[in-house]
Amino acid sequence: MMRSVLLLIPLLCSVDIISAAQSNEAKETSQRLFDFHSGVWINLHHFLYLEALSRGPQKSSHPAVVTDEDAVLLGSLSAQERATWNEAVDYYANSVIARDLLFDRDMGIIKNEIEDTEDSADLPQLDIPADLRGTLRKAAPIYRKHFWKNHDQENRRWIAQLQPLIEKYGEKLKNSLVAIYEEPWPDSPVRVDVTIYAGQFGAYTTNGPTRPTICSRDPANQGAAALEVVFHETSHGMIDRVADAISAAEADVNARNPKETFHSGKLWHAVLFYTAGEVVAQQVPGYVAYADKNGLWTRAWPGPVRSLIEQDWKPHFNGSVTLSAAIGKLISDLAAAQAHP
Ligand SMILES: [Zn+2]
Numbered sequence: 001m002m003r004s005v006l007l008l009i010p011l012l013c014s015v016d017i018i019s020a021a022q023s024n025e026a027k028e029t030s031q032r033l034f035d036f037h038s039g040v041w042i043n044l045h046h047f048l049y050l051e052a053l054s055r056g057p058q059k060s061s062h063p064a065v066v067t068d069e070d071a072v073l074l075g076s077l078s079a080q081e082r083a084t085w086n087e088a089v090d091y092y093a094n095s096v097i098a099r100d101l102l103f104d105r106d107m108g109i110i111k112n113e114i115e116d117t118e119d120s121a122d123l124p125q126l127d128i129p130a131d132l133r134g135t136l137r138k139a140a141p142i143y144r145k146h147f148w149k150n151h152d153q154e155n156r157r158w159i160a161q162l163q164p165l166i167e168k169y170g171e172k173l174k175n176s177l178v179a180i181y182e183e184p185w186p187d188s189p190v191r192v193d194v195t196i197y198a199g200q201f202g203a204y205t206t207n208g209p210t211r212p213t214i215c216s217r218d219p220a221n222q223g224a225a226a227l228e229v230v231f232h233e234t235s236h237g238m239i240d241r242v243a244d245a246i247s248a249a250e251a252d253v254n255a256r257n258p259k260e261t262f263h264s265g266k267l268w269h270a271v272l273f274y275t276a277g278e279v280v281a282q283q284v285p286g287y288v289a290y291a292d293k294n295g296l297w298t299r300a301w302p303g304p305v306r307s308l309i310e311q312d313w314k315p316h317f318n319g320s321v322t323l324s325a326a327i328g329k330l331i332s333d334l335a336a337a338q339a340h341p
Pocket of ligand 1: 232233236272
């Protein structure tokens, strides 16, 4: 079943000061920007992936952990349910989790196929491996009986707390990002699947089409940070022009300085982090951007990267410099900082 977020929250038109016309306009805005889903099969897929990961060695700085509440429920399974469930987790441990949810292209295709089944009673024939489909079908009755009601409620709560923020700020945020990235909004609306696990960073996005999957229970995705994460993930479908400008500027710098080789690395993602965080911070009073709040600059881009983005990219962000000029200056300054730290 297709679920629009609009079905999940109380209608705002009960508030006297908002006219019916304004309310309808707000709902249309929200609906035009995003189409939120909480589907049983995609949540089961991510839950099994998480549980299989949590049973192995934790190499990541973001360990995969099953919540206490889910651990209690897992402990309450009957012997027969436990055997079936363990078989499914073993399958994920042996055949699925070695493949990254985002960087393995087949996993992205599998995700989209499973997401499209929404809440279908049985998993239809899909373009996914037969043993994966069989595993999901066998585990589904146990998942529906013990976990799904809670997980679905968590997802719906997250969507419901985000929607008023999108109604209030969404159109401005979208217009800012379209202007800054010089790219159109990727889709109308952008489909967002909300899940209780979405990889180690709490969200990931596959492109072509742009489809974010966002974790409803990640502590870093709550409150106004939910707004940043949904616009950040959508930005992944709007960043090509920035990435191309970075590549061109990098080639230019290296051609001018044959003795030094400058690698921009994933600078496009640093620019994206800065941009999505900053557009939200400019709209929401007191908001601190995700990368600043969670120490990401120090972990991922130490040194002058953030301050140079602020110095060189912000003028384009504010509309006074072209995208390519801002990126050219940023790369030139970063290369100089690297050559003379
Ligand atoms: Zn990102």
